[in-house]
Structures are given as C-alpha cells and as structure tokens.
Amino acid sequence: MxxxxxxxxxxxxxxxxxxxxxxxxxxxxxxxxxxxxxxxxxxxxxxxxxxxxxxxxxxxxxxxxxxxxxxxxxxxxxxxxxxxxxxLEDAYLITNVGTGTSIHCIQDNAQERLGGTGVGGGTLIGLSHLLTGVTHYDEIIALASQGSRDRIDLKVKHIYEGKEPPIPGELTASNFGQNFLAISDELTTEELLATVIGLVGETVSTVSVQAARQCRSSTIVYIGSSFIDNPLLKEVVTSYTILRGSVPVFPKNGExxxxxxxxxxxxxxxx
Ligand SMILES: Nc1ncnc2c1ncn2[C@@H]1O[C@H](COP(=O)(O)OP(=O)(O)OP(=O)(O)O)[C@@H](O)[C@H]1O
Ligand SMILES: [Mg+2]
Missing domain, CATH: 3.30.420.40 (ATPase, nucleotide binding domain)
Incomplete structure (x- = not known):
C-alpha cells in the first residue's frame, strides 16, 4: 500500500x-x-x-x-x-487556499512560488468566529450561503454617485466599507459571514490574477480545503478571476x- x-x-x-x-x-x-x-x-x-x-x-x-x-x-x-x-496544460498557476494562501507558477515542468497572502481559510474561520461567534466550518459556510453582502461591502458605484466610474461599478471598492454604523446591530450572522467569504475570495483571486502576469499562463488552478462544500467562495473567486481575464479551474479532490x-x-x- x-x-x-x-x-x-x-x-x-x-x-x-x-x-x-x-x-x-x-x-x-x-x-x-x-x-x-x-x-x-x-x-x-x-x-x-x-x-x-x-x-x-x-x-x-x-x-x-x-x-x-x-x-x-x-x-x-x-x-x-x-x-x-x-x-493538464503546459503552464498554469496554482493558488492553494489552505490555512493561508500560497501562489505558484508552473512552467517548463518546474514550480516557482510567486507569493501569497495571509488571507485564507484560517481567516475565514477566525474572522467569522470573532464577528458572529459561529465556530464550525460547516456551519459558517451554510449560513454564509444564505447571506447578502449588499449592506456591508462598498461598491465602486456607491463612490461614483451620478457619474460613470472608470472601472466596473459592481466591483467591491471596500470590503466591509459601507457606512453601516447606524444599522450595525441589525446585521445578521448570514450577512456577516457572506461578507467574510467575499473578503477572502476577492483577496485570493485579486492576488492570483496579479501573480498571473509573472507566469506564461492565465489559467489559475484553485485548490485547498477552503473550497470544500463552499459554493459561495467558489462563486466569488470564479467571477472575479474571469472578470480579470484569467481562467479558474477547481480540480476534483484538489484539497x-x-x-x-x-x-x-x-x-x-x-x-
Ligand atoms: N472540516 C473542516 N474543519 C476545519 N476547516 C475546514 C474544514 N473543511 C474545510 N476547512 C477549511 O479549510 C481550511 C484549511 O485548508 P487546508 O486543509 O488546505 O489547509 P492546511 O493544509 O491545513 O494549511 P496550510 O497548507 O496553510 O498549512 C480551513 O482553514 C477551513 O477554512
Ligand atoms: Mg496545505
């Protein structure tokens, strides 16, 4: 064996x-x-x-x-x-969203680490717990999938009021950046958890698409247990990666x- x-x-x-x-x-x-x-x-x-x-x-x-x-x-x-x-392609990037996030370029059959971010699956669990008291991964992702980020994240279009923004208005300008002080008591656990996943997903995909410039490929293979049963994280990562002109791949059993x-x-x- x-x-x-x-x-x-x-x-x-x-x-x-x-x-x-x-x-x-x-x-x-x-x-x-x-x-x-x-x-x-x-x-x-x-x-x-x-x-x-x-x-x-x-x-x-x-x-x-x-x-x-x-x-x-x-x-x-x-x-x-x-x-x-x-x-399998000749060249691609690997973004491993584990406890932390590590990004690698694979070309000419060799692996080179391009960088990473401390925002990863550990952040997903840690920040979720501090904000809502929910501890278990399964519960966090189940609740997050029912939440909306609309009252918490600030979008580009919110800043460019009555004016055409120079970048897509639907992009997040600031994660957790809305002026929600007056309603912070009303925000639900589901909303807070969805926004944590948005922060993690947008951070790892932003860093990945930027790293792709240093690699011959724009295919980004996302792996790591942070994607297990986590359609919301996959959706955030997929849409941002595609928006920025890269191609996301989530291999089966990638974790x-x-x-x-x-x-x-x-x-x-x-x-
Ligand atoms: N059953 C689970 N219990 C805890 N975390 C889980 C579970 N399933 C998925 N996760 C998520 O997966 C993350 C860990 O991912 P992974 O197993 O890839 O990291 P790791 O290999 O342990 O860490 P690293 O590679 O950074 O040393 C957790 O931070 C959490 O967000
Ligand atoms: Mg690991």
Missing part, C-alpha cells in the same frame, strides 16, 4: 491506494497522533509525508517514511489530478493535491 500524507496547519489529508483504488481521508490536525497510529499499524506499506507538520508526523511514526517538500508535492499532485481529468503528490512520489520511485 502507498500512503501519501499532507499534514497542514489545520487539516491532515491522507491519500492511499488499496487494491488499485485511491482513497481520500481528512482529519483535524489535532488528530495527528491517531493518523500516526493508523500508519504504524499498517502491515505492508510505503509512506511519504509532506506539509508544515510533516516533521511532527515523522517523529510519531515507528517506520521509515519519505519526506517531500510541500510545494513540490502540491505541484505533482495537481499534475496528477489534472491529467486524470484531461485538463488532496499535497497528499496525492506525496503518494505519487512513492509510486514513481519504486515502480
């Missing part, structure tokens, strides 16, 4: 092949010991680990494991997933890119 594990800041993602079939599992990073225990009990397996917590995981394993640099594992995993879906890359590295080495 080949096991690839991506131990990130928030979630630990596992990809493994069994009887020719690939399985995916994810756990909160707090359960890293249980994951190590599961690996330690496997009979015949090869393991490759990646991610910021790979060192912690290796220290908990009682069998040898390969270790892979996170960005290389992510690149290889995205390549495998895009090949499977027939979407497992690092784990798939780690698993594939084993396969490549030994078969």
């Amino acid at each position: 080949d096991v690839g594990i991506d131990a990130g800041g928030t979630l630990i993602k596992v990809a493994y092949t069994q009887k020719g079939k690939v399985h995916f599992e994810k756990y909160p990073i707090a359960e890293i010991e249980q994951v190590a225990h599961w690996v330690n009990k496997l009979d015949d397996c090869q393991v490759c680990v990646t991610g910021g917590k790979s060192g912690v995981l290796i220290s908990l394993l009682d069998r040898p494991a390969q270790e892979m640099m996170e960005f290389e594992a992510t690149h290889l995993g995205v390549q495998v997933l895009l090949e499977e879906s027939g979407d 497992y890119s690092g784990a798939v890359g780690a698993m594939s590295a084993i396969t490549k080495k030994t078969k």
